[in-house]
Amino acid sequence: MSENTSDDDTGVFESGLPGILGLIDVLISKIEAVMLAAGVLLMALNTCINVIARFVFGEGLFFSGEINRIMIIFVTFAGIGYAARHGRHIRMSAVYDALPKMGRKVLMIVIAFSTAAVMFFLCYYAYGYIETLYGRGRILPALGIPIWTIYVWAPVGFAITGIQYFLTGIKNLISGDVYLSTGVVDGYADTESEI
Amino acid sequence: ANWRYAHEEYEGDVQDVYAYKFKEFIEENSDHTLQVFRFGELGESDDIMEQAQSGILNFVNQSPGFTGSLIPEAQIFFIPYLMPTDMDTVIKFFRESEAINEDFPKLYAEKGLELLKMYPEGEMVVTVDEPVTSPAEFDNKKIRVMTNPLLSETYNAFGATPTPLPWGDVYGALQTNMIQGQENPIFWIESAGLYEVSPNLVFTGHGWFTTASMANKKFYDGLSDEDKKLIQNAADYAFEEIITHIDGLADEALAKIQKASDKVTVTRLNEEQIELFRARAPQVEKKFIEMTGKSGEALLDQFRKDLAAVTE
Amino acid sequence: MGMTLMLIMIGLLLLGFPMMIPLIVASIVGFVMMFNGLGQMETFIQQMMGGLRPASLIAVPMFILAADIMTRGQSADRLINMVMSFIGHVKGGLAISTAASCTLFGAVSGSTQATVVAVGSPLRPKMLKAGYSDSFTLALIINASDIAFLIPPSIGMIIYGIISQTSIAELFIAGIGPGLMILVMFSLYSLFYAYKYNVPTEAKATWSERGRSVRLAIWPLFFPVIIVGGIYGGIFSPTEAAAVCVLYAFLLEFVVFRSLKMPDIYRIAKSTGLITAVVFILVAVGNGFSWIISFAQIPQAVLESVGIADAGPVGVLVTICVAFFIACMFVDPIVVILVLTPIFAPAIQATGLDPVLVGVLITLQVAIGSATPPFGCDIFTAIAIFKRPYWEVIRGTPPFIFMLVASAGLIIAFPQIALFLRDLAFR
Numbered sequence A: 001m002s003e004n005t006s007d008d009d010t011g012v013f014e015s016g017l018p019g020i021l022g023l024i025d026v027l028i029s030k031i032e033a034v035m036l037a038a039g040v041l042l043m044a045l046n047t048c049i050n051v052i053a054r055f056v057f058g059e060g061l062f063f064s065g066e067i068n069r070i071m072i073i074f075v076t077f078a079g080i081g082y083a084a085r086h087g088r089h090i091r092m093s094a095v096y097d098a099l100p101k102m103g104r105k106v107l108m109i110v111i112a113f114s115t116a117a118v119m120f121f122l123c124y125y126a127y128g129y130i131e132t133l134y135g136r137g138r139i140l141p142a143l144g145i146p147i148w149t150i151y152v153w154a155p156v157g158f159a160i161t162g163i164q165y166f167l168t169g170i171k172n173l174i175s176g177d178v179y180l181s182t183g184v185v186d187g188y189a190d191t192e193s194e195i
Numbered sequence B: 001a002n003w004r005y006a007h008e009e010y011e012g013d014v015q016d017v018y019a020y021k022f023k024e025f026i027e028e029n030s031d032h033t034l035q036v037f038r039f040g041e042l043g044e045s046d047d048i049m050e051q052a053q054s055g056i057l058n059f060v061n062q063s064p065g066f067t068g069s070l071i072p073e074a075q076i077f078f079i080p081y082l083m084p085t086d087m088d089t090v091i092k093f094f095r096e097s098e099a100i101n102e103d104f105p106k107l108y109a110e111k112g113l114e115l116l117k118m119y120p121e122g123e124m125v126v127t128v129d130e131p132v133t134s135p136a137e138f139d140n141k142k143i144r145v146m147t148n149p150l151l152s153e154t155y156n157a158f159g160a161t162p163t164p165l166p167w168g169d170v171y172g173a174l175q176t177n178m179i180q181g182q183e184n185p186i187f188w189i190e191s192a193g194l195y196e197v198s199p200n201l202v203f204t205g206h207g208w209f210t211t212a213s214m215a216n217k218k219f220y221d222g223l224s225d226e227d228k229k230l231i232q233n234a235a236d237y238a239f240e241e242i243i244t245h246i247d248g249l250a251d252e253a254l255a256k257i258q259k260a261s262d263k264v265t266v267t268r269l270n271e272e273q274i275e276l277f278r279a280r281a282p283q284v285e286k287k288f289i290e291m292t293g294k295s296g297e298a299l300l301d302q303f304r305k306d307l308a309a310v311t312e
Numbered sequence C: 001m002g003m004t005l006m007l008i009m010i011g012l013l014l015l016g017f018p019m020m021i022p023l024i025v026a027s028i029v030g031f032v033m034m035f036n037g038l039g040q041m042e043t044f045i046q047q048m049m050g051g052l053r054p055a056s057l058i059a060v061p062m063f064i065l066a067a068d069i070m071t072r073g074q075s076a077d078r079l080i081n082m083v084m085s086f087i088g089h090v091k092g093g094l095a096i097s098t099a100a101s102c103t104l105f106g107a108v109s110g111s112t113q114a115t116v117v118a119v120g121s122p123l124r125p126k127m128l129k130a131g132y133s134d135s136f137t138l139a140l141i142i143n144a145s146d147i148a149f150l151i152p153p154s155i156g157m158i159i160y161g162i163i164s165q166t167s168i169a170e171l172f173i174a175g176i177g178p179g180l181m182i183l184v185m186f187s188l189y190s191l192f193y194a195y196k197y198n199v200p201t202e203a204k205a206t207w208s209e210r211g212r213s214v215r216l217a218i219w220p221l222f223f224p225v226i227i228v229g230g231i232y233g234g235i236f237s238p239t240e241a242a243a244v245c246v247l248y249a250f251l252l253e254f255v256v257f258r259s260l261k262m263p264d265i266y267r268i269a270k271s272t273g274l275i276t277a278v279v280f281i282l283v284a285v286g287n288g289f290s291w292i293i294s295f296a297q298i299p300q301a302v303l304e305s306v307g308i309a310d311a312g313p314v315g316v317l318v319t320i321c322v323a324f325f326i327a328c329m330f331v332d333p334i335v336v337i338l339v340l341t342p343i344f345a346p347a348i349q350a351t352g353l354d355p356v357l358v359g360v361l362i363t364l365q366v367a368i369g370s371a372t373p374p375f376g377c378d379i380f381t382a383i384a385i386f387k388r389p390y391w392e393v394i395r396g397t398p399p400f401i402f403m404l405v406a407s408a409g410l411i412i413a414f415p416q417i418a419l420f421l422r423d424l425a426f427r
C-alpha cells in the first residue's frame, strides 16, 4: 500500500547544485527531514506523557502546552523549506496546467523568482520581529525562556525556502524541462508515464 | 485623530463596558474618534499588548495576570488574600493604594506603556465538583489554572492540584471530570455556562480579578497637555462608571445562575474557614519574591501597607 | 481595499502560485495601504506566529500521523475487510462500504484528506476491479470523506470551536446526525448507480468468514472505544485524543501486528511533518491576512453593504453557507474557517443563532468545498495519491455535491438533525 501514498517522492533528495554546494544542500535537506520527523514524534510523545502523568500520577506536566507550541513552530518552519525542495507546496494549478509547455515554463520562472523574493522579504521582517521581541523580554510563563528563542526558526525557514525557489527559477532558466522545484519535474502527466 | 483601543474580552463584558465609556467621554469632549477592538479581532491578549507597544494601537486593556510574562511584578494579583474581600474596601483600595497608583505606572513605563487605570472586574469564585470549606477538602482535586507558575502555586498552597488547560477545553474537561474545578469571576461562570458542569460555587475571598487600561507611552508623551488631560479624565470617568457597573453585577449573575440550575450550591467561607486558607498565603508570597526579586518584595510590602491603611 | 486584496488573491491563485503567496502578497498590500508603507510589517509576522499558537492545532499532525500509521500498517485494511464481509454481496455494497468506511474512519480521523488517503488507497482498486467506473469511484471517495469531517473528531470543528468560543464537545455530538444522514444519501445513490449500471457483486461471505474478519478487526475496532471512552471518561481532552490515537496505532502496528519496523516510523513522521508544515504555513499566513482584514474593518463594511444584519436567521445561515462554499472552492478549509468565522460572528450573535448549528453547517460547507471544483484540497490529494488527471477526478462529483448541498438545506430547515443528539447529551 505504501507505494500508493503520496510522500515517497521525498525519499531521496538530489541537489540541483554543483560540487560542494550540492553536498551542503543535501546535508541541509537531511537535517530538515530529521527535524520534521523528530518534531512530530516529540509532539506525540509530549502529549501522551502529559495524559499518562495526569491520569496515573494525578498531575500533568506544567509545560506540556508550551512544548507543543514550540514543536508546531519548529515543524512548520523546518517543513516549508523541505516542501519547497520537493515541490510540495499546495497550489492551484488548473489554469497553469492548461497552458502549453513554453507558457508553463515562463510562468514557473516568474512564480519561482517572485516566491523567492516574498520569502526573503518575510525573512527580513521575521528577523526584525525577533529583534524587537528580544528587546521587550517577554517570556514563556511555564518554561521561563524568552519567547524570541522559539521564533528563530521562522527567518531560517523563510531563507531556506527562498533559496529553494530561487534555485528553481535558475534551473528552469538553464534547462529544457519545467521544474516545480530543483529536483521535481512538473506534471502528473509526466509522472504518470514514468510509473 | 482616530485612535485605536483593544481589550481582551467579549461584547458586554466589563472591559468592553469600560472601553465604550472611555470612547464615549473622548468623543463627546473632543474631535477625536476611538475605534474599539474586542478579543480575537486583532489577536489574543499578548498580541494586542505587543501591538500597543509598537504603536499600532494607541490604547490597550490587559489584565496584569496576563502581563506577567512581560512585567513579572504584575503577577502580584495572583497572591491570595492580598486584597480586601468586600467590595467597598476593594474600591477604596484601588482609589488610594500607593502601589497601584504610583509603583505600577513606573513598572509599565519601563515597557513603553503609560498606565491609565487599574480597576477590579469581580471577585474570583471557585467552582468545584463538591463544596469545599478547607484546604483538606481540596485534596486530590484538579483545579484548572491558566499557565502561570504563581497561580499554580496558589492552588498548590490551597491543597489542590493545579492543572493548566486551554480555556477552550475547560467546559468539556469539567463535564467529563477530567478536572474537578476552576476559578473565574462569577459573571464569566454565568456567561460560559460553567455552573452547568461545575455547580458548587465557593466564595473563598482570596482575590479579585483585576485589569488595567494603558496607552502607548510614546504616543501619550507626544500628545498636547490638553489631550493628556482628556485621556486622564476619560479614564477617571470610565473608572467611576465601571464601579457602578460591577456593583450588583455579581449578584445579578448569581441570581441568573440560581434561576437556571437547581443543582447549584453557594458556599461563602466564614472568617474561620478563610483563616485556614489565608495561613497558606506566605508560601505563594515566597514564590513571588523568588520570581521577582527585590522589586517584587518592595511592591509586596507596599501592598500590605496599603491594605492596612484601607482596612483601618 | 477589500476589492483590491480580493483581486490580487484570486489572480495569483489562478496563475498557480504556491497558495501562501496570494495570502502573503495581499496582506503586504493591505499593510502598505493601511500604514502608508512597510513600517508595521512585523505585526504580520507576529500574527503568523499567533496563528500557530492554539493548543488544539497539534490535533492536525497527530491525526495525520495516526492515519498514516494505520494505512501503511494493517489496521485500516482490517477495518475495511470487516465492513466488506458484511455488505460486499449487496448490490452496490462495495460503494456503500466505501462510504461506510469513510464514516467509520471518521471516528478516528479529523481530516478529509487523511480519509481520502486511508480509505481511498485500499478501496479504489477493489471498486475498479468490481466494475465501478473510475470517475464514480473517485467522486465517491473524495465526497464521502466529507462524512469523516462531520463525525467526531473533526479538525474543522475544533478550529471553529476555538475561534467562536463554542463548546467543541457539543459541536462533536451535533456532527453525528448530519454525518449519518449523508451516509444514507450516498448509500441510496450508490444503490441506484449499481442497479443502473448493473455493477456485479462480491460473493456473499459466510458467517465464519465474517467471524474471522471481525476477529482480525478487533484491535482496530478499539480505536473508537478508546477515543470516545477516553474523552467522555475524563481521561483526556479531544485534542489530546489525537495523540492517544497515535500511541494506540503505534502499539498495534509495531507491537501487536508487527507490520511496521522502526525505520518506518521515521519515514511516516517525516511525511506527516511535511504535510503539517504545508498546511500550517497557510494557517499562519491566513491569520496574518485576517488580521489586516479585521484591522481595516472590511468585514463590517461588506456585511453592512450586503445588509446581512437584517437578513433574519435563515438569511444569515444561507449567506454563511454560500460564503463558505465559495471560499472553500478557492482556499484551504482551515484558512477559510479562520478568516470567515470572525467576520460572521456579529451577525450570528445578532440573530441569536445557535453557534453549534452554525458550526455544523460551516463544517459541512467546508467539507463540501474541499471536494468542489475548481479548487479543493481533496481533489488535489486524490490527484497526488491516485495519479489521475484533474478532469477525471472531478467528472463524477456533481451528483454528490447536489446531495451535499441538499443536506445543508435540510439542516437549515430541520436544525434538529444536528441538534437532537446535542440536546439529548447537554440540555
Ligand code: NA
Binding pocket: C105, C106, C107, C108, C109, C110, C111, C147, C148, C149, C150, C151, C152, C153, C154
Ligand atoms: Na472525524
Ligand code: NA
Binding pocket: C112, C142, C143, C144, C145, C146, C367, C368, C370, C371, C378
Ligand atoms: Na471531502
